[in-house]
Amino acid sequence: MRASHYFISTLKEAPSDAEVTSQKLMLRAGLIKKTAAGIYSWMPMGLKALRKVENIVREEMNRAGAIEVLMPAVQPAELWEESGRATHYGPELLRFKDRHDRDFVIGPTHEEVITDIARRDIRSYKQLPKHFYQVQTKFRDEIRPRFGVMRGREFLMKDGYSFHSSFDDLVREYHNMYATYTRIFTRIGLEFRAVAADTGSIGGTGSHEFHVIADTGEDDIAYCPDSDYAANVELAEALPISTVHGVASEALPISTVHGVASEALTKIHTPGVKTIAELAAFLNIPETQTVKAIVVESDGEVAQAVLMLLRGDHELNEIKAQNLEGIKSPLTFATPEAIAAAFGANPGSLGPVGFTGRVIMDRSVAAMSDFVIGANEDDYHYTGANTGRDFPGPEIADLRNVVAGDPSPDGKGTLALCRGIEVGHIFQLRTKYAEAMGARFLDENGREQAMEMGCYGIGVSRILGAAIEQNNDERGIIWPTAIAPFQLVICPVGWSKSDAVREAAQALYTELSEAGVDVILDDRNERPGVMFADWELIGVPHRVVIGDRGLKEGSAEYQGRRDASATAVPIAELAAFVHEKLSA
């Protein structure tokens, strides 16, 4: 491609409403144009990168045996009534009436449409398994679309749906997709992790998210650098500290878990001390020697106060807490009035000593001895508190978020934390949709059964944003070569003035084009500074500069987008040199 025949439209400044790096850079590089909030037009260079992602996804899905289809964006609402999602899906689901006053939705996903097809067309176990996928434009009416293509309202998604005659076969395909997604993100050239995930609103059991690792990610991920273990922080198990490398269990007798008491329980005056930070500072002790008290409501008709104890430096994990038997879900904190009534004190001075209600202790607290805890009297705390001795040994549970350095739940090392951007998600839907919509088949014994289903999504357009969040510098985007709009740019210095430059640039361009390299020749006749700034902003990973000065010495300059400086390469070796860099 020649730049003069293409459309290059870069901006010095990003629009003021752009929030994150990838959004700013995509707008500045002219890859996308905002048409409305969360709705973008893909300009030529952005679409080129998008299509490269799409093609990698398609090739790997085909290789994995999935079959491509294309379902409509507009779906009859009655299918959503059948599945039950019409009522459960919130205002993100765009609903409208057609001119005949019939209800439709613009589908954010296609479980209903594909299940409708499967129930009409699949009758026998002999037709199973089948995995249909599509690459299709979706619309979700996000309340606050943001972050450019990472949380847009209209976006491109690959969504696949598999149908099986048994759960075992669903699990087989789930592993197949796990491997396929791993290949896809590896080929694209991203640092990523597969993360055990909550299933969220889409329903079903068993799911993994695929996250691109980036500091700007919205999700907190705990992973083990020494193994494959990775989970959303919300789901990662915090093992008992005393059982590192062992098996976590709430069934262990309390005496085998907690530490050994050496101090006496002592009530001290702590005037004005409300927070753990203030308490540690006041006593000049580490936060790890303090215990945090949190009061939540129990389940049931009359809510009771339930005391949860965590080590001072730890954070309550609300998901873990609300999933405990007898605890109100979603987790509900006790009111100040209920706390005062139950403890005789206000938050900031609460503790288990003398409290007669239910107490649940995080595993880490169970390993502590001689700790500091509220005395259930305003402005007073106990030092030297010990479980069992000073108050009855309570229930022990995993109540907290993991932190860096915690033992990995798989017993293979310690956890690290990072942030991720979710770009893929695989689910075992099981028979949720098949049961609701009557997608049944006859098994080998002639018995009718509901089909087992899996579903598998990739945010095709979001990948571009995530790739940029992971790969950029102060000058602009740094594309992985596999999805760069162009692999290489040739920048001739003095295009209109020097026959030698023009001829050398054209010769290299022709040779590389004919060899299948996706190369752009910048024949816009711009100054070097303008050219370089444009291509560094756009993020083309390889650049060759051809100018009269170098040509006199028989050389041109090569510079990779991440390289600190350019390398002089003899003209005769230039094409071979470029091929080597591209295949590196």
Added chain:
Amino acid sequence: MRASHYFISTLKEAPSDAEVTSQKLMLRAGLIKKTAAGIYSWMPMGLKALRKVENIVREEMNRAGAIEVLMPAVQPAELWEESGRATHYGPELLRFKDRHDRDFVIGPTHEEVITDIARRDIRSYKQLPKHFYQVQTKFRDEIRPRFGVMRGREFLMKDGYSFHSSFDDLVREYHNMYATYTRIFTRIGLEFRAVAADTGSIGGTGSHEFHVIADTGEDDIAYCPDSDYAANVELAEALPISTVHGVASEALPISTVHGVASEALTKIHTPGVKTIAELAAFLNIPETQTVKAIVVESDGEVAQAVLMLLRGDHELNEIKAQNLEGIKSPLTFATPEAIAAAFGANPGSLGPVGFTGRVIMDRSVAAMSDFVIGANEDDYHYTGANTGRDFPGPEIADLRNVVAGDPSPDGKGTLALCRGIEVGHIFQLRTKYAEAMGARFLDENGREQAMEMGCYGIGVSRILGAAIEQNNDERGIIWPTAIAPFQLVICPVGWSKSDAVREAAQALYTELSEAGVDVILDDRNERPGVMFADWELIGVPHRVVIGDRGLKEGSAEYQGRRDASATAVPIAELAAFVHEKLSA
């Protein structure tokens, strides 16, 4: 591809609501599934054909210098307010409010979105011309979606928009697109015609439609088999019969046009004769000797009756009639009361003799002599009527639809009629959108000017329906090879029983696959009758049958989809034979 890994789902009968051949065959062949009225899911085999069309369109658009973009389906309504189309576009435009109560439309076309991009990004003549196109899913809320993918509500379209610094440059690109569309439909393998067209509601001047020729088409086309001339019947000019091969002109003196009188004007009693057919039968004369009288309303505050005269066998062309000066548009027929008041007689006996109002005569009538016409007295007609002698020479105009055998307006032969399915349309929009939306540039003299625009559409999904309407027989679809879901099917007879058959089929499959042939191996282990019926219905253009009987003689059978019988081909020559057939 192996059939067992694919999805083949054929039906014996088409659903009862399928109306036209292509719709029935696509549903029976399992290429599409109906999801709602006018909304279809593309199943694997249908999508494969769709993508082949899409790829040909994309390759040729790129070759022509257009640049691909991707604009959103959902567009802010305010852009449509700016262009003025919000009020002009009817209920086909799907409008909705998002969760913040802002107005949006699901764009049936993208003039507004691309003009919005152009006005923000293009400032100088140096950036022009630019031609952006996309292949994108569109939605039009048709009041009566029908004919499957030919008039669906959701459909795939290629739409391109070009911007120019001068009208001359727009005309250059218009010709470029005319040639590009011609290449596209030629490569797809369709019989088609470019037809001069009315511009319709999209606005602007200068346009051609590209029609696939098919008896089931909705449009009537007049064309000259001896030249490039083609036009919608509504627009094709009917030349004066006496000036065949000459220049049509209403300015010719009446005496040089009409025939020579030889009979006397005679009033005859024609009891109960109301229609031209009855009149011709009653008098035992050809309809070509009769003249039809039609009364329409004039323009202006008080409508006057205007008499239009056509040869008895001709049809009034309402577009031509309403475009005449002083005629009410849209064309409005006079009420029975107005007719009785103006003529003193009822329809069926009307004529120009004695009528003092405005009379307009079709060119063909002007060439007639001694004709039969109503006498303005119920149940009476005149025979031997002659223009000028029996009533004043009236205005002469082109009032009728052309018929087969009429002279071609380009003077290069005679017209034939056919029916067509519109699959492409190119327009010169001129400055309509640029003026309305302020898309201006600075010309070479530093003056601000509105951009000239062209727009160019291809109904990508509709092409499949049109291709099938043109190419089918009682057994099913006959795909042109370039867009067939598979080019060739290998049908092994006795797949599970005969090692020899399986080995020969697999060997051929492997050899052809590796040579890049898009081949499917039917390993479903079905009976020959089932296999053949499926593949003839699906319309794969080439078939090889391998069975034990043939193998004993060292041969297999080849049959093209249009061939009446099979050809035995020695196994050793099979691959070469197939290659030859595919490249034919």
